[in-house]
Amino acid sequence: MDIIKHASLFDPVPHDGQVAIIGLGALGSALALLLAKLDINNLHLYDSDVVEGHNLPNQMLYGTSDVGRKKAYAAAIRLENLTGNMHSWHNSVDLEALRHRRDRLRYKTVFVCVDSMNARERLFNGHVYSNGVTTTFCEGRMGLSSGSAYLINPCDVLQADAYREDLYPDNEVLQERGVCGNVLSIGGTATALASCMQWMFIDKFRGLTSFDAISFGTSPWKQHAVRTFPRSP
Amino acid sequence: MNDDTPTNNEPVATPVVAPVAETASGDASVSTPTEVVEVAAPAVPADTVVDTVVSETPVVPLETAPAPVEEVTLTYGGMSEGSIKVPKGTILSKALATALSKDTTGLSIRSAGRLVAAGRVLNEDFAVTVTQKSSGG
Numbered sequence: 242m243d244i245i246k247h248a249s250l251f252d253p254v255p256h257d258g259q260v261a262i263i264g265l266g267a268l269g270s271a272l273a274l275l276l277a278k279l280d281i282n283n284l285h286l287y288d289s290d291v292v293e294g295h296n297l298p299n300q301m302l303y304g305t306s307d308v309g310r311k312k313a314y315a316a317a318i319r320l321e322n323l324t325g326n327m328h329s330w331h332n333s334v335d336l337e338a339l340r341h342r343r344d345r346l347r348y349k350t351v352f353v354c355v356d357s358m359n360a361r362e363r364l365f366n367g368h369v370y371s372n373g374v375t376t377t378f379c380e381g382r383m384g385l386s387s388g389s390a391y392l393i394n395p396c397d398v399l400q401a402d403a404y405r406e407d408l409y410p411d412n413e414v415l416q417e418r419g420v421c422g423n424v425l426s427i428g429g430t431a432t433a434l435a436s437c438m439q440w441m442f443i444d445k446f447r448g449l450t451s452f453d454a455i456s457f458g459t460s461p462w463k464q465h466a467v468r469t470f471p472r473s474p
Numbered sequence: 475m476n477d478d479t480p481t482n483n484e485p486v487a488t489p490v491v492a493p494v495a496e497t498a499s500g501d502a503s504v505s506t507p508t509e510v511v512e513v514a515a516p517a518v519p520a521d522t523v524v525d526t527v528v529s530e531t532p533v534v535p536l537e538t539a540p541a542p543v544e545e546v547t548l549t550y551g552g553m554s555e556g557s558i559k560v561p562k563g564t565i566l567s568k569a570l571a572t573a574l575s576k577d578t579t580g581l582s583i584r585s586a587g588r589l590v591a592a593g594r595v596l597n598e599d600f601a602v603t604v605t606q607k608s609s610g611g
Contacts, residue, residue: 264611267610267611354611381611384610388608409582414607414609415606415607416610426610456552456605458553465555467551469584
């Protein structure tokens with residue numbers, strides 16, 4: 242790809258093979274597309290789920306031909322077709338197995354886009370916090386029309402503590418549900434939140450921030466964006 | 475019959491006064507009666523003329539004006555913006571629920587970048603940021 246449109250903002254080369262995305266649903270797949278479009282080579286893509294028909298409306302990276310494929314594999318193939326770069330797929334995210342093989346998540350940058358607070362807590366405390374390698378941890382949480390994104394350095398105790406304050410239990414989460422009890426989701430919210438996370442990542446390597454958290458609403462009747470962490474702890 | 479002696483037909487109202495308070499020195503001192511209660515008069519035949527006995531003990535009027543309610547201002551932003559005045563001592567989550575017209579379950583409440591307990595009592599003006607607790611990925 243010719244990256245003249247963003248080359249002066251972001252240099253992808255130092256990040257080749259150093260970026261992992263855990264969870265490739267609505268948010269993770271949108272983020273994978275945005276990071277691949279920055280021309281980062283060899284993204285490490287983690288998800289154990291299979292693409293299903295009901296994923297297509299809000300998971301923008303997948304198409305009808307991906308139904309039945311593992312999401313990590315389908316994403317890697319799609320991104321290769323779109324950017325020409327090769328990416329690594331990991332079809333199993335067994336956190337307990339990974340605990341015994343901590344090297345598996347030893348990436349300089351880890352993006353977390355999983356769908357439960359329990360998984361976030363286990364990933365952060367069990368795998369990323371003070372693993373000696375990860376210096377950029379970026380995590381997103383999506384509601385129907387709102388989202389939150391965090392960027393911290395997990396080697397910094399103060400930043401880690403501030404992040405942990407926001408690891409609320411799953412039973413405190415507000416989920417908008419449809420008539421069948423399914424969790425409602427719109428692709429536009431995922432794309433907006435992925436855009437925030439892409440900018441947090443770019444801004445960190447532009448030296449503008451190393452610690453940030455924002456929360457926003459996207460629907461026209463309750464648009465808002467607030468910074469929920471101070472810029473510097 | 476002596477005129478000063480009450481007859482059986484003349485009911486006597488007995489004022490009930492507040493209990494006698496004891497001073498710190500142990501001397502009994504009589505406090506000012508604050509209320510007079512008339513004891514029910516015994517039944518009298520209908521054709522008997524009864525003199526009304528009026529107590530001369532002064533009645534202290536009750537205070538009718540309520541004490542002023544002190545208010546604090548809760549300013550909120552994030553999911554919705556505005557401010558609301560609530561009585562001092564109001565629980566933060568109840569004030570927010572009034573302001574946002576919704577249950578505060580599932581909302582994250584921050585002040586100056588730090589999480590705030592929803593059960594906090596408001597005793598001074600307070601500003602919070604309200605966001606939704608979500609977990610989708």
